[in-house]
Amino acid sequence: xAKTTQPPSxxxxxxxxANLPCNHSTISGNEYVYWYRQIHSQGPQYIIHGLxxxxxxxxxxxxxxxxxxxxxxxxxxxxxxxxxxYYCISPRQGAQKLVFGQGTRLTINP
Amino acid sequence: DAGITQSxxxxxxxxxxxxTLRCHQTENHRYMYWYRQDPGHGLRLIHYSYGVKDTxxxxxxxxxxxSRSKTEDFLLTLESATSxxxxxxxxxxxxxxxxxxxxxFGPGTRLTVL
Numbered sequence: 193x194a195k196t197t198q199p200p201s202x203x204x205x206x207x208x209x210a211n212l213p214c215n216h217s218t219i220s221g222n223e224y225v226y227w228y229r230q231i232h233s234q235g236p237q238y239i240i241h242g243l244x245x246x247x248x249x250x251x252x253x254x255x256x257x258x259x260x261x262x263x264x265x266x267x268x269x270x271x272x273x274x275x276x277x278y279y280c281i282s283p284r285q286g287a288q289k290l291v292f293g294q295g296t297r298l299t300i301n302p
Numbered sequence: 303d304a305g306i307t308q309s310x311x312x313x314x315x316x317x318x319x320x321x322t323l324r325c326h327q328t329e330n331h332r333y334m335y336w337y338r339q340d341p342g343h344g345l346r347l348i349h350y351s352y353g354v355k356d357t358x359x360x361x362x363x364x365x366x367x368x369s370r371s372k373t374e375d376f377l378l379t380l381e382s383a384t385s386x387x388x389x390x391x392x393x394x395x396x397x398x399x400x401x402x403x404x405x406x407f408g409p410g411t412r413l414t415v416l
Binding site for chain 2: 236237289294295
């Protein structure tokens with residue numbers, strides 16, 4: 193798996209956009225980047241994934257740099273319920289196993 | 303939400319007793335996983351299955367066994383529970399599409415071994 197680096201914690205005001213960075217400088221050309229989050233004591237929840245192009249779904253947007261060495265997860269209008277640990281993961285091509293690091297603890301403040 | 307249930311949701315047991323946790327899916331996905339989560343360690347893979355009767359070890363498989371006799375059920379067994387196996391256990395499933403390995407997680411089982 194490509195090594196990913198995330199800040200251990202971030203804060204964001206409610207209603208603002210939360211931008212969570214992730215560095216993955218060793219990523220291979222065919223490896224995807226996945227984002228999951230885990231709200232306290234719940235199971236991890238899939239958010240979004242991408243390969244090269246920017247992606248958007250009902251939960252978030254994913255911006256991937258042109259060199260694919262980093263990306264940013266954007267929660268456009270953060271709410272208190274978005275407080276969670278966010279994991280950026282890049283599994284090896286064909287690997288079925290996800291390796292979760294420590295992630296970023298995002299706190300949304302009222 | 304993906305159709306994944308885990309049972310029991312909470313269990314307290316004593317050291318040396320056998321324990322079986324069950325994961326049930328209604329999605330007919332090929333791949334199923336068992337993870338444990340402990341403070342300071344994040345999520346760690348115990349075992350996974352890539353089909354009926356096909357399983358493989360993860361990074362922390364010692365002390366655990368698994369079985370999958372039906373597509374929808376994946377059982378995790380602690381033959382003789384130890385206090386170090388006190389943890390929260392999560393099951394996950396994926397369709398296993400190459401390059402698109404989205405995993406969907408169950409609600410978790412909190413196991414306490416006294």
